[in-house]
Amino acid sequence: MNGNGDVISVTVPAEADEDRLDRMLAGLVPQFSRSRLQTLIREGRVTIGGRTIVEPKYRVNVTSGADTEITISVPPPKPATPEPQDIPLDVVYEDDALIVIEKPAGLVVHPGAGTPNGTLVNALLHHCADSLSGIGGVERPGIVHRLDKDTSGLMVVAKTDTAHRSLAEQFADHGRTGVLERGYRALVWGVPPRKYDTIDAAIARSPQNPERMAVRANGRNAITHYEVVQTFSGADGSPVAGLVECRLETGRTHQIRVHLAHIGHPILGDPVYGAGFRSKSRLLTDLQRKSLETLGRQALHAYLLVFAHPVSGETVRFESDFPADIQALLETLTGT
Template structure:
């Protein structure tokens, strides 16, 4: 059965006289994002005093009667797919999953299906209220295809807006925390440090990121948890924890390569360190080959729940292939 169009009528309060109509509606319609309301305005779904308004910048007056029509959520163009997911937490507002390495987050060029979004559309069938008017999960952050670990996804427009604000702040003033475990070549001179280096697309290869003057601010904090030596007692590799203060594409991978300690198994940013493999034992080389991807795992995620006054905190153990590599590196 087709869903009915939802209709809302409201009066502009005295305190909002002279304000933009999109801002007024965003303050009065709690479950909808301002971007979604702007789309409805442009689509002719909003009227003031019986006159259709199509410009989000339209200024309202105190006492104006605003009428809003909300069409039913449209089905997603993407197709649901029964892909197994490791669900860490789920409620009416959000879902937290532990993403395996090899799973792409969102369909794109060369990956039209078989993604996390396709899997979530199948898993959450009937429980998505619509993000931006489309029945789809709300992606508020991403992990590279070959990075494993914790991700949170919004199930409602309101949750998407709330979580997006937390990730935009990167935990600077709020409760968001993101922690990563990484295995890098060699050992940094200091046990703790901060990499503050702007990132932009590489001029030589637009599919890669690079540290570049004038790029977007990018800050990564790290701490060395353990160091593994080669047979001569020299630092071969280290296990480190990284915390993000910004969230740029490939940020950890580029930053660690920039300071001379790229991730083990990273074919894009760590290719120049393949010679280090000669210093490994046969077991260590086999473990690295078995890894088959960059040694990066999003192990920690903490955030404020979008509708309940509580902090959600999740931790994820190293996946088997990274644990096997650590065990091999630990051998004496």
């Protein structure tokens, strides 16, 4: 699509069955979501045989025995509301459809209350300024998953409507029927009793504090699979912490942090869900304690991201090492 918009013409074959206009176009113009097509129809940008149609439910019935031409006038993407900002990005991979970045701790993904700018979206609007074709008619990056402000690691972001729809569907499916995988590594207090286990506990907003999540019977289904990879000893030689790898089967807010705290093994440095374990720092060596204090955030990193490329269909895999701050803590825990 160029800066002046585009005109797309599609042909409905004479043998096509009668159907709603929006549904028919969704099959003929797969680069646009159905909701986007409905908006274009309501805006009077769709014509059938030269006649403007403004009702998405309009029944297209090819009765003349001849092919029918439908024309869509697509306006140029509207400028994004957030301001593009020249914020450094650690780009792992990029092509015309998507970008994979390594999000550092401290970077918020979306502008919002209290964080109107300085976010990942602001950075992407600057970095991808010449390559965004418009998500839902707006010149913006397509965010399909998020990481907490103080969680580091891999994220994929769509640059086109087609890529956004494909990736959104994959993340909504959580790898149940596709190749999607999201892997996280965390340093936790104590050592979970089983090397491999699954945490199946519903999550909802905490009634005491709406900014926190909590395990609640009336919450949304949430499943986390984990493996204990390594254990670490403290000042007296007893196990004090562990390295776990987590895979998500669902994607709830703060899911890993809430689930690990729920089983009694919150993430080291977590100021929200691990605050009750601060007294356990007395079990650490002086060097371990100092390293944890220096970290100043939850020791959680999104190290694995696997998905089907939205254009080629090829399975792509990205892996990431711990950033320097968590790696420093890990080294003091192992005594290296």
